[in-house]
Amino acid sequence: MKVGDILIPQCSVSGCGADRFLSGAKLSQNDSFGKAFHPNKESFQKMYEIAQEKTRKSGFNVFTTKTFSADTVLGEYAHLDEILALGCDSIEMETATFFCAAEITGKRAVALLYVADNTIAGKSLYKGRTKEDKERKEKVKQTIIPTVLINYFNSFP
Known part of the structure; x- marks a missing residue:
């Protein structure tokens, strides 16, 4: 996965504390x-x-992922081996709680993410990302994600 690639979680493994507050x-x-x-x-x-349709010919890839939701910005780095052992291939901070809340309330939920950094590839938030990586991140954030979301929401009657 390269910085800027799109991720759509097919499941999100909870590493958060917030989920425990959502049930009875x-x-x-x-x-x-x-x-x-x-x-x-x-x-x-x-x-x-x-x-897939909106990123075709754009240089960006779309991955379905098993993501790990952590409620920390840096703490998960010391536990990457454990997270990988759970079968997770990405880390973010919200989707497990979001999917949990949707399940409890009977709402439909989906997430659209992008790769901001890739520690395993040596491209962390703090070092290793090139000018090209930063440009890809900005392009996906400013143009690709909005285009996908607009088309997604416009697909409903």
Whole structure:
């Protein structure tokens, strides 16, 4: 995965504490660490198809991922081996809680992410990213993501 590539989580593994507050269970009995939460299947498929169509010939790739949701910006780096052992191939901060909340409320949810950094490839938030990486990140953020989202939302009657 290169900086700027698009990610659409097919599931998100919880590494967050927020999920435990969303159900009726006692907090002490509701540890959601390692639990996988999923997007709505139809929404996921539609988002994937639109992202593929809108990125074709753009130089950006679209990946379906098993993401790990962490509620820390830096703490997860010391645990990359554990996260990889869970089968996760990306890390972010919101989707497990978002998918959990959608599941509880009966709402359809899907996530559209992009690669901002790739520690395993030596391109962290703080070092290793080239000018080209930064330009790709800005292009996906400013043009590709909005185009995909507009087309996704316009696909509904």
